Amino acid sequence: MMQACGIVAEYNPFHRGHQYQLKQARQQSAADCLIVVMSGNFVQRGEPAIVDKWQRAQLALQFGADLVIELPFASACQPADLFAQGALQILSMLQCTTLAFGTEDVTFDYQKFGQQMLGQVQHQQFTIDYQKTYATQWNDFLTAVIGRRVTAPNQLLGLSYALANAQLTQPLKLIPIQRQGAAHDQTEVATAATFASASAIRQLLLDQQPAGAVQPLLPYPQARLQPPYINVEQLWPFLHFRLNTTWPSELADIYQMSEGLEYRFNEQNRESTSWSDFLQRVKSKRYTYARLRRLALYTTLNITNQDLKQAQSWGPQLRVLGFNQIGQAYLHQQRPQLPTPLITKVDAKTGATNGPLGLQVRVDRFYQQLSGREQNFKRRVIITNKEFN
Structure with missing residues (x-):
């Protein structure tokens, strides 16, 4: 029986740090299959991705992922807690046994924290008021529970994963991976750096810097990121x-x-x-x-x-963007017991206004207007024979 490790990502754009994380996830989880739940054309910070979901999924498959599932707009563009819940629900449906994520602190016991927080939530000692600053509410409560404030962005997201995971019927084993190089939102690139933040790389691309400034930060030719870059x-x-x-x-x-x-x-x-x-x-x-x-x-x-x-009433959807031979074998193994059908193409029914992908199709039409490339209809699942690098 194949085992799967899940990763939640945006790959905006895919860079060497992501390649490193995929490699570490495979090694540390010893899983047969790496499943990436990836934000579509709009990301958690409330912006369009610099290149579309198809380009990013293709690169993920080339450099370590076995299966890429789209995290729909209804979950992808949300505060950290709802973003994490949407992604973890999909990984749970796919029967992943582990979740690997990057963080600034791998010594923290995320598994224990999730269980501890779950008890607080169940007793309604922590509820989120979205009319107030989520980050402040969350950190105030963390200070009371663990005795310290957490400001590192990836660790904060890791804590959201931990809580969302603890709420699953069968929680996944959490595998924190030490984040390499630049901070999450750092826009400067150090001299001779091989790891830079996605924010820094996006800025270089949007500023139309020469390929020599960007290429060392990417594990593939910069030309693979096809313009126009969406700003x-x-x-x-x-x-x-x-x-x-x-x-x-x-x-x-x-x-x-x-x-x-x-x-x-x-x-x-x-x-x-x-x-x-x-x-x-x-x-x-x-x-x-x-x-x-x-x-x-x-x-x-x-x-x-x-x-x-309406979008959330359909529940989590399994929209497949791409897979390799390993990912295909894993889907074949899991398909009979999936709680909802796999979506490998968008048709008139699934993409209808009141269909399961209605909202996704609608927001992607706007992205298509900016990029000039079809995003749903007539797009085929990416299939690659390469297992991983």
Whole structure:
């Protein structure tokens, strides 16, 4: 019986640090199959991915993954706790036995923490109020539970994985992997560096730096990342138009719009000149940039509370983006006992407005407008014969 190790990723874009993590996950888990649940064309920070999901899935398969499943928009563009829950539910459905993730602190007992936190949640000693800053609530509670504040972004996400994992009927074994090189959001690249953050690499690509500046950070030729590179600033004209033509009372229906933010969005839009300028004007101590970026994206895409409710009513979907021979064998083994069908192509039924991938198709149409490449219909699952590097 084949065993699988899961990884949650964005690969925005795929770089040497991701290649290292996949290699370590295979070694430390001793799993037969590495399954990556990867965000689609929009990522957790509330921005479009720099290149589309198909390019990123192809690179993941070339450099270590055996099977890539899409994390749908309804889970991918969410606060850390909901992002983690959506991803872990998919890995659980696929019967993964382990979860590997990068972190700044591998000495921390994430498994024990998850169980400890689960007890607190079950007794309603910790509930999340999404009208307040999630990071602050989370860290205040962590301080009370473990006696220290956690600020490292990957460790914070690891703690969210641990709690989401503890809530599963059959929790996975957690395998923390030491993060290499630059910090998660560090935009500078050290001289002679081989590991850089995805943020730094995106900035180099968007600044159109010569290939020599980027190539050492990638395990593949830079030409594999096919332009156009999608930049969040490209969304500004669309957001500006939406805010110019929509009453605040209508904006109130946007997912996670609360506390009068619809009026703040409407007012600050008038003088704003770009996406980043708008966010700076809207920013206050009460709201993190992460929340405001996601809210601005929901507004641009006109994602309402009803849209999310309908998408989530279908439950987690198993949208296959690609696999190799190992991944194919694992799917063949698991298919008879999967709680929901595998989706290997989008058709009129699955992609319908009220279908299981209706919201995904809708947001991908916007990404397709920016990239010029079809994202769902007539796209085939990536199949590669290479097992792993």
